[in-house]
Amino acid sequence: MSAEKEPLFSSKNIKLLTEPMNDSNPITVQVLGICSALAVTVKIKPAFVLAIAVVIVMAVSNVVISLLRKTVPPRIRIIVQLVVIAAMVILVDQVLKAFLFDVSKQLSVFVGLIITNCIIMGRLEAFALSNKPWPAFLDGIGNASGYGVILIIVAFFRELLGSGTVWGFQVIPESVYNFGYENNGLMILPPMALIVVGAIIWIQRAKNKKLVESN
């Protein structure tokens, strides 16, 4: 424990935090964790709560797995990972039920589905199993926030265009409606989430040519 006297926020560690926001975003580049990302994005509030829940679950389980990485035999690692994640998710679920009951009702099964959210498993496999707790913690926070950012962007557009509100507040004034503006009901329906994410991917890749796929 002497060789790496790295400062806590060395450039390598900062990169762990910022990389997932753009170049290796879990949703648009690594294609992990799409499942829950799309269904909860009708309104910003549930999307935000789910993003926070994922940040907590991911940071803690990354640290736990990283601490256990030398003691867990590789053959049973998947079960160990699932148990750690499931235990964290149960905690988060109980807290949500206690303090934010209406949001927890809206999220319905999607809190439970954090367990099978592939980013968490994916990052545990790819990063936490071979790194020290502190970088693993940063990696967890970084990836979960990269996920949360996309969630909130999608939710923002769907809520704004679909119901004319942001975080439940009316932002499109009444007078615009009197002119004949209508909320786009299609945005509330599930398929539009996919198309919005498709558009985000398009914009991101148009700006960042090295992400373009060949086929």
Added chain:
Amino acid sequence: MMENLVNIFVKSVFIDNMIFAYFLGMCSYLAVSKTVKTSTGLGIAVIFVLGFTVPIDYLIHNFLLREGALVWLSPKFADVDLSFLSFIIFIAVIASMVQLVEMIIEKFSPTLYNSLGIFLPLIAVNCAILGGSLFMQERDYNNIAEATAFGLGSGLGWFLAIVGIAAIREKIRYSNIPDPLKGLGITFIITGLMGIAFMGFMGIKL
């Protein structure tokens, strides 16, 4: 009775389609849908796993976990509620079922086993499977036959969706798509359009 089962089955295939209505199982749906052959294999595996796990989890939910479920052991347990354990138990059931399916496929179809590769173990973390069990719990089906119909129906719906998108992706390889949209982007948009098409089933009253 029979009519009711058919209703639940059709509803879970078309109206409450796992992919188009709830986006469950998207990760493997996007990753494995490059060719029709592999996606057919994965789709069948999903039908199989869902068809088994949903009824098993139904029994576990109703005879072990829900409030008052332990009465058959002793009336003392009437107000024991273990449902907070359901996540961990469901995932354990799923993980062991997946292991079983993996062994069966390896035995009977080594080519399929090789082409599915890493994605078989990933069924364990396929949200469609856990989602199936959680929806079963939330919707409170009356008996095990209904739960089975729901499980098989959701599996079939997932199967249809992945085979459909794989067929489209095989064709689309020859079309001229803007570079940044190639691959992932266009797949998302096609899935969205397929979802809109599937919404046409929503008007059906069952």
